[in-house]
Amino acid sequence: MEMYTDSKLEKVLKNGHMAVSSECGPPRSSDAEGIIKKGHLIKDHVDCINITDNQTAVTRLCSLAACVHLKNEGLEPALQMVVRDRNRIALQSDILGAASFGINSMLCLSGDHQSFGDHPSSQNVFDLDSMQLIQTARYMRDEGKFLGGEDIKVPPRLFVGAAANPFADPFHIRVPRLAKKIAAGAEFIQTQCVYNLDRFEQWMEGVVERGLHEKVFIMPGITPMRSVGMAKYMARAVPGMDVPKELIDRLSGVPKDKQAEEGITIAVESIERLKECTGVAGFHIMAIEWEEKVPEIVERSGLYPRPKVD
Amino acid sequence: MEGQCHFLEGNTNAVKKVEKLKGLLNMVGVDPERLDFYHLSAAQGPRWAEICTEFTEKINALGPSPIWLALKKKKESTEAEKQVA
Amino acid sequence: MIVGEQKPFDEVWEMVKDHKQLTVFGCNTCVAVCHQGGNKEAEILASLLRMRATQEGVDIEIQDGGIERQCEHPFFESAKSMLEESEAVLSLACGIGVQFVAEKYMSMPVYPALNTTFLGDVQGDGSFTEKCQACGDCILGVTGGICPVSRCCKRIFNGPCGGSSNGKCEISKDIDCAWQLVVDRLEALGKMAEYEKLTPIKDWSKDRAGGPRSFKLEGF
Numbered sequence: 285m286e287m288y289t290d291s292k293l294e295k296v297l298k299n300g301h302m303a304v305s306s307e308c309g310p311p312r313s314s315d316a317e318g319i320i321k322k323g324h325l326i327k328d329h330v331d332c333i334n335i336t337d338n339q340t341a342v343t344r345l346c347s348l349a350a351c352v353h354l355k356n357e358g359l360e361p362a363l364q365m366v367v368r369d370r371n372r373i374a375l376q377s378d379i380l381g382a383a384s385f386g387i388n389s390m391l392c393l394s395g396d397h398q399s400f401g402d403h404p405s406s407q408n409v410f411d412l413d414s415m416q417l418i419q420t421a422r423y424m425r426d427e428g429k430f431l432g433g434e435d436i437k438v439p440p441r442l443f444v445g446a447a448a449n450p451f452a453d454p455f456h457i458r459v460p461r462l463a464k465k466i467a468a469g470a471e472f473i474q475t476q477c478v479y480n481l482d483r484f485e486q487w488m489e490g491v492v493e494r495g496l497h498e499k500v501f502i503m504p505g506i507t508p509m510r511s512v513g514m515a516k517y518m519a520r521a522v523p524g525m526d527v528p529k530e531l532i533d534r535l536s537g538v539p540k541d542k543q544a545e546e547g548i549t550i551a552v553e554s555i556e557r558l559k560e561c562t563g564v565a566g567f568h569i570m571a572i573e574w575e576e577k578v579p580e581i582v583e584r585s586g587l588y589p590r591p592k593v594d
Numbered sequence: 595m596e597g598q599c600h601f602l603e604g605n606t607n608a609v610k611k612v613e614k615l616k617g618l619l620n621m622v623g624v625d626p627e628r629l630d631f632y633h634l635s636a637a638q639g640p641r642w643a644e645i646c647t648e649f650t651e652k653i654n655a656l657g658p659s660p661i662w663l664a665l666k667k668k669k670e671s672t673e674a675e676k677q678v679a
Numbered sequence: 680m681i682v683g684e685q686k687p688f689d690e691v692w693e694m695v696k697d698h699k700q701l702t703v704f705g706c707n708t709c710v711a712v713c714h715q716g717g718n719k720e721a722e723i724l725a726s727l728l729r730m731r732a733t734q735e736g737v738d739i740e741i742q743d744g745g746i747e748r749q750c751e752h753p754f755f756e757s758a759k760s761m762l763e764e765s766e767a768v769l770s771l772a773c774g775i776g777v778q779f780v781a782e783k784y785m786s787m788p789v790y791p792a793l794n795t796t797f798l799g800d801v802q803g804d805g806s807f808t809e810k811c812q813a814c815g816d817c818i819l820g821v822t823g824g825i826c827p828v829s830r831c832c833k834r835i836f837n838g839p840c841g842g843s844s845n846g847k848c849e850i851s852k853d854i855d856c857a858w859q860l861v862v863d864r865l866e867a868l869g870k871m872a873e874y875e876k877l878t879p880i881k882d883w884s885k886d887r888a889g890g891p892r893s894f895k896l897e898g899f
Binding site: 467524 | 832835836840841842846849862871874875877879881
Binding site: 618621622623624660661664665667668 | 688723727730731733734735736
């Protein structure tokens, strides 16, 4: 397959390996030490590390700067970009900036609404939507032009990804919506946390039926539950999250001090089952503030060692 | 009575308006108890008299309204000024 | 129509309390429909302000009045002398009317009694909802007659986002997911094939982003 960028994720996927990505949230501080540490914890077990962009609309050290810190450490970061806070001028400018530091992958997102964050009285931008950001990044790379039509002397070469939530409503447009993201230019997809495996597989059937899995690399999101409390919270309070009752029951069935371990086991079992699902190209492991568990999950799921690619 | 208005919904609308008005009075520091609303027909003279008596007693018990007191205070001070002049 | 909501009474009071004379001035069109800024509401507000002034021992002569529309010159004729003799005006119009008064009477203070909240419809008695943001480039033709600019919290043109749940928006269970409505409409119209067409990147220069907008009718 033709390679368009120097992205390690692209190389792993296009060489036919199951890819593994993970993500880290930057600190609420001007000290980058925390994110560098997190990066080193997982670097040998993943192909790239997404850096979140002011997730849940809480102000943090910027994604681009955090990516640069990881890059300087020899790691492979992926820049997450939300369209909530920047207009097309700033987004394109940051894409150029990222490429100038050798950041090779990006993920286009709309971003959580600011009402969930620490500045609910802020204005939001939404000049572009996430699909249009995908289009923009691809246009800059493939046509070598800015949205305004001017040429870019040295175009940014980024492997462009998008998110998908197979569990949001209305369910029947979830496959068409993926098709739309592919039409916009998404090359890889990292999904919302998958807990309801049946429903995910049902979504994948629709994806495969339309041959979409041949046009994009789909990486289901895996987030281990740390406790039954977390599972209940996610089921109740996180919109677009599907946490089946059986999973909550299973966690409730083990003593409190064993629930975290059980959560890891569930994550590993999920990966093992989904590996067999046609169209699954890898996994995006989001261990929220629990990065040290990523290596264990990767190893126990048989995804270690990571393939070497150049 | 309630709902049996010559103007169809007239008295049910009036109830809502009186509620709103009670809120506005409260906002400017006037006890909303000073306003009330009763459903009566034209044939209920005795009941009307009763209500009037009861309401007058209630207002007497509440004493002068803050508006009345403020107006009285103002009047007194202007009279005092006049005397000084 | 334009929907407005009366400001908190204390805020209004703080704005006007230092004047000796005040005209509380209603606008009897849009903001009268939502029972916030009509001539009747002006009368009530004037009354409340008088009660407040009396209790605070403040001397303000407060009169009330109003016209059909505070956004057009001819309507002001009937209130000409009233306004010219006023020291200050508390306008119950939307932001447009307040500015219109300010422009007409250069040396007279004018205060807004309302917060202009949105362009909306009357869903039912006493219930108003936002439906338009006057973005200057209407796309209702391709979204099944549902506006994502005003009704989607992220004004997403290719929605819904991942936060759509049971037809509601992630930010509040009281807000319909605009894209659920778009999809429902496209289905009812038998136009689901249209859903997969990408809505192009928007030209926001026709929105307020492009500066204050105006247009002139030719031949007038």
